[in-house]
Amino acid sequence: LFVNGSPTNSPRDDAREQVKSEYDYIVVGGGTAGLTVADRLTESGRYTVLVIEYGDFGSAALPPMRTLNNLDSRQFNFCSDGSRRCSKFLQYYSLMANPFYSSTWNEQQNTTCCAWQNAWRATTFTPPPQALANEFDIKTDRRFWGNVGTKIYATLPSFQWPQLKTNFRAFRDIPGATYPPDSGSGLPGVFWFPSSYDPVTITRSFSRTGHWDGLNRRNYQTITGSRVIKITFNGDQASGVQYVPSSATTVTASNVKTVKAKKEVILSAGSIHSPQILQSSGIGPKSILKAANIPLKVELPGVGQNFQDHLFNPGHAFLFENFTADPSPEDLNDPAFAAAAQQQFDQNKTGPLVVASGNSAAFLPLSVVAPTTFARLVSTFQSADPAAYLPPNTHPTVIAGYKAQQAILADAFRSKGSATYNIQFGGGAVEGFSVNLRPTSRGTVNVDPRDPLFLDPIVDYRALSNPTDLAILIEFMRFTRRYMATPTLASSAPRELAPGANVTSDADLGEFIRGVMWPTVFHPIGTNAMAPKSLGGVVDTELRVYGTRGLRVVDASVIPLLPGAYTQQTTYAIAEKAADLIKAAQ
Numbered sequence: 001l002f003v004n005g006s007p008t009n010s011p012r013d014d015a016r017e018q019v020k021s022e023y024d025y026i027v028v029g030g031g032t033a034g035l036t037v038a039d040r041l042t043e044s045g046r047y048t049v050l051v052i053e054y055g056d057f058g059s060a061a062l063p064p065m066r067t068l069n070n071l072d073s074r075q076f077n078f079c080s081d082g083s084r085r086c087s088k089f090l091q092y093y094s095l096m097a098n099p100f101y102s103s104t105w106n107e108q109q110n111t112t113c114c115a116w117q118n119a120w121r122a123t124t125f126t127p128p129p130q131a132l133a134n135e136f137d138i139k140t141d142r143r144f145w146g147n148v149g150t151k152i153y154a155t156l157p158s159f160q161w162p163q164l165k166t167n168f169r170a171f172r173d174i175p176g177a178t179y180p181p182d183s184g185s186g187l188p189g190v191f192w193f194p195s196s197y198d199p200v201t202i203t204r205s206f207s208r209t210g211h212w213d214g215l216n217r218r219n220y221q222t223i224t225g226s227r228v229i230k231i232t233f234n235g236d237q238a239s240g241v242q243y244v245p246s247s248a249t250t251v252t253a254s255n256v257k258t259v260k261a262k263k264e265v266i267l268s269a270g271s272i273h274s275p276q277i278l279q280s281s282g283i284g285p286k287s288i289l290k291a292a293n294i295p296l297k298v299e300l301p302g303v304g305q306n307f308q309d310h311l312f313n314p315g316h317a318f319l320f321e322n323f324t325a326d327p328s329p330e331d332l333n334d335p336a337f338a339a340a341a342q343q344q345f346d347q348n349k350t351g352p353l354v355v356a357s358g359n360s361a362a363f364l365p366l367s368v369v370a371p372t373t374f375a376r377l378v379s380t381f382q383s384a385d386p387a388a389y390l391p392p393n394t395h396p397t398v399i400a401g402y403k404a405q406q407a408i409l410a411d412a413f414r415s416k417g418s419a420t421y422n423i424q425f426g427g428g429a430v431e432g433f434s435v436n437l438r439p440t441s442r443g444t445v446n447v448d449p450r451d452p453l454f455l456d457p458i459v460d461y462r463a464l465s466n467p468t469d470l471a472i473l474i475e476f477m478r479f480t481r482r483y484m485a486t487p488t489l490a491s492s493a494p495r496e497l498a499p500g501a502n503v504t505s506d507a508d509l510g511e512f513i514r515g516v517m518w519p520t521v522f523h524p525i526g527t528n529a530m531a532p533k534s535l536g537g538v539v540d541t542e543l544r545v546y547g548t549r550g551l552r553v554v555d556a557s558v559i560p561l562l563p564g565a566y567t568q569q570t571t572y573a574i575a576e577k578a579a580d581l582i583k584a585a586q
């Protein structure tokens, strides 16, 4: 028997031998979306569900500060053909702090899947202690949160690092920067956002703890350590899946099993593996399937295309030379301080270890960040031939979809109500790293023709393939310099460590960015976009895969365009909405 986590609260993690031949629903992948949907579908007791998960369900008992140190063993490492950097996607769900902020709900409402606000609000929110809120000027407003009793928690910690007060205040010196009433308000600006953890136990809150622990339902089974390799079909009806042990490197008569779905197969293997499974099952771009010798079942040119992730510039660093804030995160390197912090956490669940990666950030419109250059930059982007920077031989429907995105993105770039620039603060002596929330480049995720089932798919980030992205990142560096030069920060004496204040031309800043940039902050989306088929879409507005019956995709891969926010909360929203749609179809 596979046993994960605490034996007292683990529900059912069944052995392969216990898997029955047939269930109403089979959920492929037990991550953020998969466990949420499976929980909702088993609540009534009327339907049977099997979740098949490649990894395990993770440890629930980590304090926030420790989650970041526990990632490596759970990560896939994808190297891109197109970018020189490798990057990691977690094997499964988000573990750490999560901005529950989304500036793009309004824009996306008319165009995409992700405006399902009621589902988004299904989160239990806890504000910080009043004294801390007063001291750090942490504004929150419960009205922006659902508090409908789910066990997915959004918690503002009881501790913050003192330097953050100054960092936060300094945006008052920036024309156009605003402070919304709550990170959940949907407005861009400078704000404090909660982390994903249980306010009582101060341990991670994620899909396992919120949607799996403690559920002992006879109609609900899960197996881990198992890789789904294919969806099986009866005509165009998805009839089940084939799976093997995760350790397998080839299919044999003894390691492969087939399990049937009476009603639906629900794909939630994430933005990298859901397209792999579809393509391996014969659903995808004709040329990719042909190259991999996969018989074509449904030609869907959008599967694995339209890949997007937020871009990160971790190289632009400033050191506060006159750093007087006490204490600071650097103190955790001091064994005595670290031991005291650990003791405080163990005894009272308070102190520095309740903070994950920080809770304050600016999410700013492009017009605030680049007031004199954004209009020209946006019109150049919008007037470009949509095919110009997409991969060669991109299917005309995918190009048409990108053309539609150009218009939406241009509106977002021009809007005062939507964020493009993001900087998150840790509270230490070194800050300055920014994120581009609205990349215009598009990559691909396709099966590896050498072994589509067992080799990881080929992730080609194609980061910076559209020159708009580099131009925006250059503007971001100039803006961060202006921010660091504000009167409020003068007393901290920020000095640019890299690339150095003398590096100022577009060419030199561009070269620096190319050298340091990450093509991901682990927010991959778009590879099974919800959009009309004529625009390269893979799923319809009810998340059903075009050309099939009984098959939906419910994970982050259906998001057609990155929101100006991190992606976990959007994924929960999609999953909640997906469960409603599936139940309504019963």
Ligand SMILES: Cc1cc2nc3c(=O)[nH]c(=O)nc-3n(C[C@H](O)[C@H](O)[C@H](O)COP(=O)(O)OP(=O)(O)OC[C@H]3O[C@@H](n4cnc5c(N)ncnc54)[C@H](O)[C@@H]3O)c2cc1C
Residues within 6 Å of the ligand: 028, 029, 030, 031, 032, 033, 034, 052, 053, 054, 055, 071, 088, 089, 090, 091, 092, 093, 094, 095, 096, 097, 098, 099, 226, 227, 228, 229, 268, 269, 270, 271, 273, 274, 277, 521, 522, 523, 524, 555, 556, 557, 566, 567, 568, 569, 571
């Ligand atoms: C390190 C890291 C930090 C992050 N931090 C944040 C953050 O601070 N804020 C935020 O909003 N978002 C954050 N995210 C993003 C967020 O976690 C994702 O957007 C979200 O988890 C996507 O959910 P999903 O259900 O689409 O995919 P996942 O949660 O990845 O779930 C997919 C599941 O499918 C399984 N699987 C894959 N292939 C197969 C197969 N063949 N058979 C069976 N199972 C399979 C995987 O093991 C996985 O469990 C972070 C992500 C990472 C990796």
